[in-house]
Amino acid sequence: MKKKTANLTVCLLLAIGIFMADTSTPLGIAVGALYILVVALSAVADSAVNIVALSLFCSGLLVSGLFLSPISAVPQSLVIANRCIFFILILLTGALGIYGQRMRQTLQARDAELVVANAKLELLALNDGLTGLNNRRGFDERLDAEWNRAMRDGAALSLIIIDVDLFKKYNDSFGHQAGDTCLVKIAQAIQLGFRRPGDFPARYGGEEFVVLLPETDLQGAWARAEAIRRKVESLEIAHPANPNGAFVTISLGVASAIPRANGHRGVAKLIEAADKALYDAKEAGRNRVAQASTDRGECGEQPSP
Incomplete structure (x- = not known):
């Protein structure tokens, strides 16, 4: 003026x-x-x-x-x-x-x-509208960045893939609105379980969630995953169709690596390993954590817990 x-x-x-x-x-x-x-x-x-x-x-x-x-x-x-x-x-x-x-x-x-x-x-483009977590796009961008940083620093990078057990039956029993409420509660439990600044939880799609854990080996990631499994179980969200009990449960697959190869190939190997571990958890009866490790030639292995 x-x-x-x-x-x-x-x-x-x-x-x-x-x-x-x-x-x-x-x-x-x-x-x-x-x-x-x-x-x-x-x-x-x-x-x-x-x-x-x-x-x-x-x-x-x-x-x-x-x-x-x-x-x-x-x-x-x-x-x-x-x-x-x-x-x-x-x-x-x-x-x-x-x-x-x-x-x-x-x-x-x-x-x-x-x-x-x-x-x-x-910011809205990277967030999931239902749960408030990061969405698949945000996760993919962060995974590439953390992979490159871990490769540069020679640090471990762990990934947890989470799936809600028998979620389709839950929706069939209670309706999709109740299903959305269930997913929001699980997302909150996941978010509260990972409070370090570098931890990166996201909704992967549907009833699947992922958590990226920089500078965390397989043993540490397995312990964090088990804590989340117990936290979700303690919510006591009614699910009569679940053979593991009367409440909603989750299955988790954990993989960890020290990146030694740049590009999408190494990232894909880490996701594939965590996804295979999730499959093993479901085959073993659900409501549990299973672990896997990537091929040493691509990423380098981390010790089992």
């Missing part, structure tokens, strides 16, 4: 000065051209230093013009006409300069709003 007021003051002072000078002389025309440059700068400059400097220079030329005016043999009527026209042009130019500055500030504000809106959209 102060900058706008200063620019407006400069415009008015110069307009009055040029109106008093003889603008029919070559010197007066030069002053007018410089004034237009001053206003143009006022519309784009972030500092008023250049504007003030040019204003002082123009003022000096105006003073000189007052002494040179009597020398020129120009009819008085033409002088007055030139003054009036030039005065109007000066005011219009000043108004356009201030308007341009306001428009620039408005566009900057809108650009900032667009940046915030785009950031929110990007």
Whole structure:
């Protein structure tokens, strides 16, 4: 606001000065051209230093013009006409300069709003709308990043794949709305079970969840998975069709590796190993944690718990 007021003051002072000078002389025309440059700068400059400097220079030329005016043999009527026209042009130019500055500030504000809106959209694109966890896309991006970081640091990277046991029968018994509520409760239990900043739980799709555990070996990942299994079981969500008891349970597959190969091949091997472990947990009767390890040639193995 102060900058706008200063620019407006400069415009008015110069307009009055040029109106008093003889603008029919070559010197007066030069002053007018410089004034237009001053206003143009006022519309784009972030500092008023250049504007003030040019204003002082123009003022000096105006003073000189007052002494040179009597020398020129120009009819008085033409002088007055030139003054009036030039005065109007000066005011219009000043108004356009201030308007341009306001428009620039408005566009900057809108650009900032667009940046915030785009950031929110990007966040929504990576989140699961039902559970509030990260979605499959967010998980894939994070897995690639953590794989590369673990390979660079020579650190272990573990993955847990979680599946809700007999979830289709749960939906058939209680309906899809109750199924959604069930998934939300399980997601909350998973999220509370992994509180380290690097832990990355996500909804993998349907009734499947995944958890990425940087700098965690197979033994540590197995212990975390077992704690989550017990936590979900303790929720005591009724599920009469579950042969392992009257409540909802989960099966978990755990895999761990020290990455030694870049690209999607090593990542795919880790997912494949965890998925195979999940299959083993289901085949063994569900409601349990099974572990696996990736091929040493691709990732390097971690010891079993």
